[in-house]
Amino acid sequence: MNAATKLAAFAAGLALLFGGAAVAGGAIGPEPSEDAPQEHTEMTSPHAAPDPVRGLAVEDDGLRVVVDDPELRRGRTETLTFRIENARGETVRDFDVEHEKRMHLILARRDLTGFQHLHPEQAPDGSWTTNVRLPDAGSYRLFADFSHDGEARTLATDLRVDGPAQLEPLPAARPTAVSDGGYDVRLDAAHARPGEEAELRFTITKDGAPVRTEPYLGAGGHLVALREGDLAFLHVHPEDGDGVRFAATFPTEGRYRLFLQFQHEGRVQTVAFTQEVS
Numbered sequence: 001m002n003a004a005t006k007l008a009a010f011a012a013g014l015a016l017l018f019g020g021a022a023v024a025g026g027a028i029g030p031e032p033s034e035d036a037p038q039e040h041t042e043m044t045s046p047h048a049a050p051d052p053v054r055g056l057a058v059e060d061d062g063l064r065v066v067v068d069d070p071e072l073r074r075g076r077t078e079t080l081t082f083r084i085e086n087a088r089g090e091t092v093r094d095f096d097v098e099h100e101k102r103m104h105l106i107l108a109r110r111d112l113t114g115f116q117h118l119h120p121e122q123a124p125d126g127s128w129t130t131n132v133r134l135p136d137a138g139s140y141r142l143f144a145d146f147s148h149d150g151e152a153r154t155l156a157t158d159l160r161v162d163g164p165a166q167l168e169p170l171p172a173a174r175p176t177a178v179s180d181g182g183y184d185v186r187l188d189a190a191h192a193r194p195g196e197e198a199e200l201r202f203t204i205t206k207d208g209a210p211v212r213t214e215p216y217l218g219a220g221g222h223l224v225a226l227r228e229g230d231l232a233f234l235h236v237h238p239e240d241g242d243g244v245r246f247a248a249t250f251p252t253e254g255r256y257r258l259f260l261q262f263q264h265e266g267r268v269q270t271v272a273f274t275q276e277v278s
């Protein structure tokens with residue numbers, strides 16, 4: 001083959017490749033629109049469950065989380081500023097109140113340590129600001145959990161804290177744990193199997209005496225569930241009635257870290273559990 005023939009063959013090959021891609025694109029293209037009406041029906045149904053997995057993407061349906069400066073210094077109290085932008089790059093200003101707040105900010109290091117749940121303040125330009133102190137170096141996941149135009153969303157991005165990081169293995173699953181303020185908490189998880197709705201029931205005692213929690217964010221407690229590996233953020237909702245109970249659907253087998261927060265005697269307690277799903 002001379003150079004010109006080679007070039008022609010190469011060009012023909014390219015045309016085939018792109019032609020193939022166009023066909024494949026065409027085949028894939030119509031699917032989402034076929035699904036769309038069904039998805040819409042699900043969303044308008046009063047008993048529809050939102051997608052159980054969130055928080056894997058920086059952008060969802062045209063909304064995007066943008067952090068001004070994702071680099072934080074270790075052990076310093078820093079001002080963290082972020083905004084939610086729409087598809088036109090404009091800062092979103094209107095948020096719905098969900099669990100008593102318009103914005104919930106969750107932070108966790110990639111090894112699922114260093115959990116924080118903060119409620120930033122909104123500035124007139126729509127941006128959100130909070131003070132944050134990260135005592136340990138490493139890569140952190142930032143989850144902005146909010147509702148806009150009646151739809152709940154969790155967008156996520158990474159923060160970095162420079163320095164040597166001592167990453168921790170995920171603790172083994174145990175039914176009991178102690179909160180940061182010394183409360184004993186027991187977890188009973190029924191039906192913790194992939195794709196099934198599990199009931200997570202927490203029993204709280206202090207020095208052996210049962211504790212009745214005070215309302216926190218409009219419920220008996222607040223629960224965040226993150227999947228080991230990709231830190232997928234699960235949608236969990238509190239159940240009505242007595243006690244600290246939640247319904248969660250674990251989408252896959254694997255291990256999850258559950259961060260329960262509850263309030264007693266005016267103070268918020270945080271306690272974490274490892275949940276195995278198989």
Ligand SMILES: [Cu+2]
Pocket residue numbers: 099101103104105117118119217
């Ligand atoms: Cu919150």
